[in-house]
């Protein structure tokens with residue numbers, strides 16, 4: 119507890135010092151009845167000793183006794199929260215330099231209640247200057263990222279031990295701000311009861327990105343077949359094919375109507391337009407912008423032959439309605455929340471239960487796992503945080519992008535990037551050289567890991583492109599243009615630091 123409190127106090131002091139002098143600055147800690155409140159009180163005691171004006175709002179009749187004694191001994195002032203003073207305390211706290219949210223931690227069941235809920239709801243409206251959450255924002259489920267409102271949005275969350283699953287899945291991650299981990303000596307223990315949710319680091323991604331050998335040729339590099347676009351959505355074909363070319367496919371074969379093919383070739387003269395037998399490919403991308411019977415038929419045919427040949431397939435947008443009864447794990451579905459809701463609704467195994475987009479957005483971790491389990495496929499659920507579930511239940515979470523990436527065509531670029539990675543990895547991934555094992559990944563989860571690599575490359579490309587515009591807005595084309603540089607720098611960084 120002392121290590122946790124010290125880490126928390128250190129982070130709070132640092133954040134305050136970015137804004138003003140620490141001595142004389144005001145901090146209020148919101149204290150619940152459990153150990154989370156104890157951590158908050160011990161941290162506030164340390165801050166009082168460093169000259170901060172400290173107040174504790176005590177939300178329970180009994181709080182951690184030892185921590186309260188330390189807090190009082192350090193000169194802190196306690197106020198009991200009651201229904202009658204919740205509004206008034208909210209106004210007072212909102213004027214503070216920093217608020218520490220230590221109401222509920224990992225032991226919470228359900229959300230904030232009564233006066234605590236009232237206080238937090240009012241505070242959230244008053245937009246306090248700086249909020250630091252102790253371990254996790256109170257009201258958030260540490261295992262799922264599901265949220266019981268109201269929750270006080272944190273600028274920084276200081277979390278102890280391992281990073282909880284709930285801080286890597288929305289809507290929880292969206293409330294947590296920047297997450298900092300304080301090691302407290304229980305990390306080894308956590309490794310063994312891992313929550314099966316994993317975030318790949320830049321170095322993990324460098325280790326998994328395909329790299330051409332010296333004697334590579336275009337066919338050995340990996341050919342991607344693409345059935346995308348249609349008369350109505352020709353742009354999806356243009357974007358996905360170009361992104362696949364930029365992300366390093368050996369070759370891209372495009373199947374689609376002549377009008378779309380002309381636009382595809384105008385942007386990507388490197389691509390081939392296949393009008394009858396598409397020739398050999400190592401992987402397929404089906405569905406981005408696919409509409410109309412003729413193009414759906416092409417996607418269906420390519421899907422059937424891929425299934426028979428055991429080839430990896432990305433199933434995006436329009437092709438999500440063409441799934442076989444059971445998909446193999448090397449089929450990667452790439453829905454956004456709305457598409458996932460529709461997909462789940464169409465599965466016989468979901469039964470009569472209706473799933474809406476709101477349901478998926480409230481419980482993305484639950485539904486992405488459910489979809490992978492029920493279809494047998496790997497499922498990549500797009501969003502601010504993108505979750506990828508292997509049918510084994512192992513989930514990857516990547517959150518490397520910027521909100522400017524919520525722009526039309528962005529998903530088509532992701533599909534192209536993933537297609538390029540799949541085509542390049544398709545042949546080597548089955549006789550893995552140990553890269554997955556070295557990262558502690560099971561080979562059965564390799565498709566999900568590769569999809570997470572694509573999501574991260576896509577997110578990093580968006581972040582880089584926006585940074586090049588001083589944080590300004592993006593088009594899908596701008597995201598795509600940054601992809602080669604992101605892959606190049608991830609590879610270079612990995613080469614510099616590899617063991």
Ligand SMILES: NC(=O)C1=CN([C@@H]2O[C@H](COP(=O)(O)OP(=O)(O)OC[C@H]3O[C@@H](n4cnc5c(N)ncnc54)[C@H](OP(=O)(O)O)[C@@H]3O)[C@@H](O)[C@H]2O)[C@@H](O)CC1
Nearest residue numbers: 119122152153154157222223224225226227228229253278
């Ligand atoms: N190794 C570790 O574990 C470490 C843990 N550490 C710290 O401990 C924290 C976990 O502590 P914890 O177990 O005391 O849980 P926490 O959330 O503070 O309080 C639970 C209490 O609140 C109550 N309560 C429950 N739900 C409620 C609700 N909705 N609304 C109101 N009350 C509610 C419930 O009581 P009851 O429901 O029975 O009234 C229960 O007694 C963790 O987040 C981290 O900060 C660190 O020090 C590092 C090492």
Ligand SMILES: Nc1ncnc2c1ncn2[C@@H]1O[C@H](COP(=O)(O)OP(=O)(O)O)[C@@H](O)[C@H]1O
Nearest residue numbers: 500501502519520521523524526527528529530
């Ligand atoms: N708020 C956000 N922050 C970061 N990335 C986002 C956000 N919203 C969407 N994205 C990303 O942008 C892409 C949008 O894909 P999609 O919804 O399929 O759009 P489209 O079909 O128009 O291409 C996904 O990769 C998603 O992860």
Ligand SMILES: [K+]
Nearest residue numbers: 219222254256
């Ligand atoms: K908390």
